[in-house]
Amino acid sequence: MGRVPTRVLTIREPRLWFALAVGDIPQVGAGDHLGVDDPLAIRLRHPAVAEAALHGPVAPEPGRRFEAGEALAGHGRNAIRFEGNGSVLYRTSSGRVRAAVSRHQDSLLSPVGGTIEIVEASGIQLRAEGNGLRGVMALGEPSHGRLLVAVEGPEAELRASQVDVSQAGSILLAGSRVDVEALTRARAMGVHGMITGGMIGKDLRDLAASLARQEAALHASPPFALLVMDGYGKRPIPELVWECLVEAAGRDVAISIDPPAAILDAGQTIPSRHPDHVRLVSAEGNGRTGRVLELAGLRRRAGGIPMECARVALTPLVQGDEAEIVEVPLADLERDV
Amino acid sequence: MTDPSPAFFTVDAGGATTAAALIGRLAGRWRLLAAGAVPASIATDVLLADLVGRVNAADDDLLAEAGPWQQWARVESRTAPPPSVLLAATSEARLQELELTFGDAGWRVVLRVTPDHLAPLTVARVLLDRHLTVVAIAAGDPVEQGERAGLADLSAFIGSFAMRRPELRVVLVGGAVSEEASLPPAQILRARSPAVVAEGDEGSLASLVERLRLETVAGNASDRTQAGGDVPGPPAEAGPAGDGRVGFQRAVASLAAVLDLRIEGVDIGLDGGTHVLAGPMGIERRAIRADAGLVPLDALDDERWLDQIAGWTTVHEDGFALRDRIRNLRLAPWRDAAGDGSLLRVGAARAALDRLGRGWAGPREEDAAASGAAGSGAPDLLVLSGGAFAVAPAPVVALTVLDTLRHPGGVALALDHARVLAPLGTLGDEADRRRILTDLADDLLAPLGSAIVAGGLRGGRRGTLRLTSEGGTSVLPLVAGSVQVVDLPPGIAATAQLESADDLWVGVHARSVAIDVVGGLGGLLVDTRETPLRLPDRAERRRQLLESWERPLWIGGDW
Numbered sequence: 001m002g003r004v005p006t007r008v009l010t011i012r013e014p015r016l017w018f019a020l021a022v023g024d025i026p027q028v029g030a031g032d033h034l035g036v037d038d039p040l041a042i043r044l045r046h047p048a049v050a051e052a053a054l055h056g057p058v059a060p061e062p063g064r065r066f067e068a069g070e071a072l073a074g075h076g077r078n079a080i081r082f083e084g085n086g087s088v089l090y091r092t093s094s095g096r097v098r099a100a101v102s103r104h105q106d107s108l109l110s111p112v113g114g115t116i117e118i119v120e121a122s123g124i125q126l127r128a129e130g131n132g133l134r135g136v137m138a139l140g141e142p143s144h145g146r147l148l149v150a151v152e153g154p155e156a157e158l159r160a161s162q163v164d165v166s167q168a169g170s171i172l173l174a175g176s177r178v179d180v181e182a183l184t185r186a187r188a189m190g191v192h193g194m195i196t197g198g199m200i201g202k203d204l205r206d207l208a209a210s211l212a213r214q215e216a217a218l219h220a221s222p223p224f225a226l227l228v229m230d231g232y233g234k235r236p237i238p239e240l241v242w243e244c245l246v247e248a249a250g251r252d253v254a255i256s257i258d259p260p261a262a263i264l265d266a267g268q269t270i271p272s273r274h275p276d277h278v279r280l281v282s283a284e285g286n287g288r289t290g291r292v293l294e295l296a297g298l299r300r301r302a303g304g305i306p307m308e309c310a311r312v313a314l315t316p317l318v319q320g321d322e323a324e325i326v327e328v329p330l331a332d333l334e335r336d337v
Numbered sequence: 338m339t340d341p342s343p344a345f346f347t348v349d350a351g352g353a354t355t356a357a358a359l360i361g362r363l364a365g366r367w368r369l370l371a372a373g374a375v376p377a378s379i380a381t382d383v384l385l386a387d388l389v390g391r392v393n394a395a396d397d398d399l400l401a402e403a404g405p406w407q408q409w410a411r412v413e414s415r416t417a418p419p420p421s422v423l424l425a426a427t428s429e430a431r432l433q434e435l436e437l438t439f440g441d442a443g444w445r446v447v448l449r450v451t452p453d454h455l456a457p458l459t460v461a462r463v464l465l466d467r468h469l470t471v472v473a474i475a476a477g478d479p480v481e482q483g484e485r486a487g488l489a490d491l492s493a494f495i496g497s498f499a500m501r502r503p504e505l506r507v508v509l510v511g512g513a514v515s516e517e518a519s520l521p522p523a524q525i526l527r528a529r530s531p532a533v534v535a536e537g538d539e540g541s542l543a544s545l546v547e548r549l550r551l552e553t554v555a556g557n558a559s560d561r562t563q564a565g566g567d568v569p570g571p572p573a574e575a576g577p578a579g580d581g582r583v584g585f586q587r588a589v590a591s592l593a594a595v596l597d598l599r600i601e602g603v604d605i606g607l608d609g610g611t612h613v614l615a616g617p618m619g620i621e622r623r624a625i626r627a628d629a630g631l632v633p634l635d636a637l638d639d640e641r642w643l644d645q646i647a648g649w650t651t652v653h654e655d656g657f658a659l660r661d662r663i664r665n666l667r668l669a670p671w672r673d674a675a676g677d678g679s680l681l682r683v684g685a686a687r688a689a690l691d692r693l694g695r696g697w698a699g700p701r702e703e704d705a706a707a708s709g710a711a712g713s714g715a716p717d718l719l720v721l722s723g724g725a726f727a728v729a730p731a732p733v734v735a736l737t738v739l740d741t742l743r744h745p746g747g748v749a750l751a752l753d754h755a756r757v758l759a760p761l762g763t764l765g766d767e768a769d770r771r772r773i774l775t776d777l778a779d780d781l782l783a784p785l786g787s788a789i790v791a792g793g794l795r796g797g798r799r800g801t802l803r804l805t806s807e808g809g810t811s812v813l814p815l816v817a818g819s820v821q822v823v824d825l826p827p828g829i830a831a832t833a834q835l836e837s838a839d840d841l842w843v844g845v846h847a848r849s850v851a852i853d854v855v856g857g858l859g860g861l862l863v864d865t866r867e868t869p870l871r872l873p874d875r876a877e878r879r880r881q882l883l884e885s886w887e888r889p890l891w892i893g894g895d896w
Contacts, residue, residue, distance in 0.1 A: 002383035005376040005671065022461040049457045062497025089457055090497045093489035098457060121501035122467040136668050137637075201661045205640075231668050232661035282673045301675035304892040305728050331376055331671040 001275050001292060001335070003308070007134075009240055009336040010270050014132030017258040018108060018142065019123040023047055023087035023100045025065055026124060027107075032116040036144060036252070037109045040124050044086060044102040046216045051098045052080045059091040063121075072097070106220050111144040111254035112263045128256070130266045133241055135195075136231055138260035139204065140211055141223035144171070145192035147253040149246055151175040154197060154237040155287060160185045167191050169222075171253050171262075173245050176287075177234040180206045183226065193225040193255045195245060195262055197287075198235030204228075225255035227262055236287030239279055240336045243271045273336065278312060282332035290314040296327050307331070343403040344370070345410040346385055347760035349581055352416060352607035353631070353670035354724045355381055356756035359388040360777065361400060367773050369780035370399070372755030374724060376671035382407075414581035414759040417554040418608045418634065419443050419627035421468050423460070425450040425491045426475040427484035434531050435475050435510065435542075440696060442546040443582060443609055443625030444471075445634075452487030457494065464498040464505075470553050472499070473508040473546075478530050480512035492516035499524050506549070510542055550625075551580055582611045582625045584762030589720060590615040591770045592758070595778060601716035603693065603742065604759070605686055605723035607631050607670055610693040614716060622697075629693035631685050631725050632667035648876065649691060649740075650684025651884040652677050656876075670724075679728040683737060683887070686725035690741035697742075715744035715844055720782065722753035731785045731858035732822055732890040739788055739820065740883075743868045746844035747789045747833070747852035750859070751782035784827045786857030790864045791815070791835055792842040800837030802863055804854075806830065813863075820886050821863045825856035833861065842868070859890075 020026065023044035028034065055078040065087045066072055071079035072088065086101035110126060118125035150172040151158050158174035160181040168190035174182070178196045180203040186194060187210075207226060214221055229237050237245070245253075247268060254263040276292045290312040299309040308330045313323040344361040356374040360367050371388040389406045392399055403409065422444045426432040432449055439446060448463045463469060472495055476488045496519040499505050507520050511530035526549070528542040582604070589602035593615040604611040610629025614622045627633065636642035643660040652659060662681060665672070674682060719738060726734045735750050757777065764770045774781075794800055800815035806829050813823065815837060825831060833852045840846040854861050873879045 003375060003379060003387065005378045007378075017467070019467070020465065022458065022465065047458065062493075063501055088497075089461065090490070090493040092493070093486040098494075100458060100461065121498070122465050200657065201664055202657050232664040233658065281669070282675075283678075303676055303679045303728075304730060305675060305679055307675060329675055331674060 003295070003330050004278055004292065004310070004333045004335050005331065006337045007238065007334050009133070009244070010264075011132040011134060011261070013114075013130070014128050014256070014259065014261055014263065015117065016112070016114070016126045016128050016142070016256045016261075016263075017123050018126065019258065020121065021047075022089070023065065023085075023102070024108070026119050028116045028119060028124060030116055030119055033114075034110045034116065034126065035113045036111065036254075039107045040110050040126075041108045042105050043108050044100060045104040045106055045220065047086060047100040047102040049089070049098055050082050050084075050086070050101040051092070051096045052082065054080065054091065054095045054097055059097055060088045062088055062090050064088045066099075068103070104220075108141075109223075111142040111223075111256070128254075128263050130254075130263045131268065131270065132256070132259070132261040132263050133229075133244055135227045135229045135260040135262065137199075137204075138225060138227045138255060138257045139207060140193070140225040140255075140257065142255060142257055143192040143223040143225045144252055144254035144263075146170045147173060147245065147248050147251060149173045149249045154239065154242040157234070158182050158194070158196070163189055163191065165189050171195065171255065173237075173249070176236045178226075179203060183207055184210070187221070187224050190222060191224070192222060193227065195227045195229065195237070195255070197228070197230045197237035198233050199226070199228045200234075201232050204232075225257060227255045227260055230281075238334075238336070239287070239289050240271055240273065244268070247271070275335070278310075278333040278335045280312075280314075280328060280332060281334045282328070285314070285326075285328075288314050288317075290323070290326075292333070293325070295330075299327055299329075301329060342410055344400055344406075345412060346388070347755075347757045348381055348385075348411055348413040349756040349759045350381070350413065350415040351377065351581070351724065351756075352418065353377055355379065355384060356724070357381065357384045357388060358755040358757050358781075359385075359392060360757075360773075361392075361403070363399075367776035369755060369757070369777060372757075374727065374756070412760045412764060413579065414584040414763045415579055416581040416606050416608060416759075419445040420470050420550055420553040421445045421447045421466070422471045422473060423448045423450065423463050423469060424473050424475075425495060427452060427477065427480075427487045427491070431475045431477065431511075431530075435473050438531050438542050439473065439546055440626065440628070441624040442543065443550050443627055444546065445627040450491065452490055455490065455494070460494065461498065464495065464502070469505065471506050471508060471549055473510060474513040474516070475510035475530065476512040476515075478511035478533065480515055484512070488513060488516055489519070492519040496520040508542070508545065508549070551583070554580065579763055581606075581759040581763075582609065584759040585611050585722060586613040586615075586620060586623050586625075586762065588758035588762030588770065588774070589613045590620045591762070591767065592720070592774050592778065593617055594619075595771050595774045596718070598717040601719045601742075601744075601748075602758070603690065603719065603721050603738075604753075605629065605631055605689045605693070605721075605725050607667075608634070610689055612693055612697055624693075624696060626693055626696045629689050629696065631670065631682075631689050631723075632663055634667070637664055637667060645692070646685050646688040648872075648879060649688040649883070650681055651880055651887055652680045652684065653880075674728045682725050683729045683733055686723070687737045687740055689725075690737060694742045715746045715748055718749045718751060719744075720751050720753055720758070721785075722756055722758055724756075726752055727754070730890065730892050731783075732860065732862065733887060735785045735788055735859040735862050736820065736887060736890055739790060739862060739864045740870060740886075743790050743864075743870065744844075745790050745792060745842050745868055747787060747854055749787050749855050750785035750857065752785055753781060754783040755781055757781045784855065784857035786825060786827075786859040786861055787854035788862040788864060789833060789835070789843070789852055789854070790866075790868060792865065792868045793840050793846070794818075794837055794865050795839050798837070798839055800835060800839070800841070800865075803834040803836070804861070805832045805834070815863065815865055817865050818867070819865055822859070822890065823861040823863060825854065825861040827857050829856035830854070831856070831861070833863075 060072040156175035358372040794817035
């Protein structure tokens with residue numbers, strides 16, 4: 001069984017990274033203990049570059065943060081001031097000061113409790129309390145909410161009609177795919193996040209553009225995160241990941257962007273399977289599970305290429321049916337550890 | 338390795354798969370006993386145990402006196418994702434010089450900045466990205482009057498972020514050192530402009546960036562800064578043991594010396610491609626390209642990459658679905674390798690070879706060709722390496738090379754099927770490496786066959802190919818714009834006589850030319866298509882044309 005590729009199901013106390021942008025002000029220090037929704041940093045919303053002429057030899061330090069109207073250098077009418085809050089970028093060779101400025105700011109909140117390990121210009125690292133279920137990509141902002149199972153099973157697709165206002169503030173567990181209409185509707189309804197097995201690349205691109213537009217909007221919206229567990233296109237949520245998430249239904253679950261992961265309560269039971277239990281990850285039969293009977297050695301596959309295969313007894317789709325025995329390349333199997 | 342045990346392993350840990358080989362001493366010489374590859378998530382010991390088990394199953398006496406396999410030596414190489422660099426320069430021309438040097442040394446260029454195109458918030462976002470490890474600033478040496486203001490602005494801006502990121506290193510190139518007061522002293526590295534110092538000379542940018550890459554991927558970057566932050570001395574013969582890309586280049590050079598041939602080596606990995614041309618006297622030219630990986634990381638977000646890869650595949654799929662399959666190939670490259678998954682891999686490998694070839698055929702190649710210097714001209718042997726080539730039959734692998742790295746004339750093709758070269762290249766002792774390669778050369782190179790690229794035949798005109806070997810002579814027509822496969826088994830040497838009423842271009846113009854060829858698993862491929870290959874712009878016509886060349890070479894292609 002050692003030759004079947006593995007997927008690490010959970011990471012205990014995962015380290016989450018919150019990237020900081022120019023002008024963001026950390027509100028925490030290394031060693032601080034945070035609870036859910038405690039502020040990590042104050043962020044400039046949609047900053048722009050502003051510049052002002054220096055009227056003397058003294059220039060403000062690059063990186064210095066300032067409040068709107070604060071005198072940064074010089075005195076009286078000659079003092080450098082900007083109309084918004086921001087951060088000094090640099091002094092140009094022509095004697096001007098450039099700064100990142102915004103009239104609006106908001107708080108970056110921790111989606112999960114934990115301990116701050118690193119605070120630096122690039123970002124903040126938090127050791128989260130709980131277990132992380134690793135995904136393959138995430139988009140949006142870190143968020144959390146009560147987990148709701150919105151589809152019947154891991155292969156189902158979440159339709160826009162299945163999203164309604166009662167799900168506001170929650171994280172929706174979608175199935176194998178979410179389309180862009182369902183995503184748009186979910187965000188409009190105040191849903192905080194979605195977890196899906198797969199996502200069409202084009203829909204992902206549309207979502208990224210929409211999130212960027214929202215960031216530029218005047219009014220802040222609640223954070224929204226999309227977590228993809230397996231890959232691009234339509235892909236069922238892996239069986240054990242699905243079971244973990246169904247077990248977490250009704251409880252608070254966070255979505256981390258870096259690394260892409262769902263953070264579950266530390267006390268939650270993590271299901272397991274017999275070591276010979278595997279999942280098919282190839283295009284054909286993707287998501288089906290079974291039990292490895294034996295290694296079958298090299299077998300010539302379509303295209304004439306020999307590959308190491310295993311004989312697998314697939315779990316019947318209908319209870320009571322006989323198990324289907326198939327030969328599958330080892331590389332198209334996966335087991336959770 | 339100077340006091341060898343009876344057996345040892347080579348391990349090449351790549352981004353997608355781990356390949357290992359078991360090499361043992363038989364009748365006084367090293368032989369390749371077993372080899373295999375597994376997805377990177379599988380423990381190496383599982384693979385090694387399997388190799389030992391396979392050998393023992395065939396002959397349980399062979400390794401009986403070698404002791405427990407867990408104690409055998411392991412020669413390991415590893416390839417890591419490319420480090421990221423931001424390039425800034427006072428002009429586009431200086432920026433291109435920087436890009437050429439960093440691009441050939443395996444760096445991923447995440448942003449290019451000149452004073453005329455300085456978008457502060459975009460640059461700030463990149464400077465605050467924790468994955469960015471190096472920034473390079475270049476200016477003329479001496480700094481020209483028109484550059485001064487722009488250089489000062491670039492240095493002041495970048496310096497303001499370098500102060501807040503003590504782990505970030507700033508390479509000042511040429512006249513940019515005049516602005517070092519704007520930057521934290523401990524983070525500065527200095528190099529002379531590539532325009533005035535040759536690669537490999539003391540203080541050259543090329544030497545510095547190669548060392549920086551090795552340090553960065555090895556995770557010991559802080560040592561350089563603490564050592565005074567100046568340009569290191571002349572490059573050592575190679576980087577620290579363990580880097581698979583440098584290892585592959587060194588091993589190809591050793592192989593060239595052992596076989597007394599001019600060898601071109603090409604390795605395509607998930608995160609980058611390695612290219613080297615070496616002769617018996619050593620390496621003539623080399624490059625490591627972050628953009629020549631099977632599916633580069635940037636392809637996940639940038640559809641231009643996906644379209645470039647899709648343009649080289651023969652998979653029947655609509656555009657969006659094909660893009661998603663390519664993205665999934667990046668996420669889990671070992672999955673779905675059977676059926677048309679192998680077509681997808683071959684297409685991605687061909688696209689990677691195309692990018693690798695374009696980087697190789699840049700201004701330096703043109704200079705070399707113009708001066709007749711080393712680096713130009715066809716090699717005697719082209720050695721391929723990389724997991725992507727393991728899922729296609731030999732003629733198809735040979736065709737991927739002919740489609741992209743087109744050398745007029747004849748060349749022998751071989752595959753480093755056990756991925757032994759990169760690990761052997763990490764051996765510190767050149768004599769050790771040559772001794773092992775002398776023994777192993779026949780085992781480690783799977784002969785794909787030979788290829789002849791002969792342009793110049795006009796449409797509708799024909800020529801003749803007369804193939805003479807110890808088995809006799811066969812005569813075949815040469816058809817313009819085609820790829821023909823001639824059966825020529827491994828171990829058979831032959832002479833191919835090409836004749837035409839038109840001038841054929843085989844490195845020289847001739848109406849009659851004789852080329853020595855050797856047989857292989859793919860036989861002899863005779864390619865009379867144009868160089869460079871011209872393909873239709875329309876995706877469907879392009880795919881059909883590629884398929885018309887590739888499909889006949891698949892055996893049992895019933896997907």
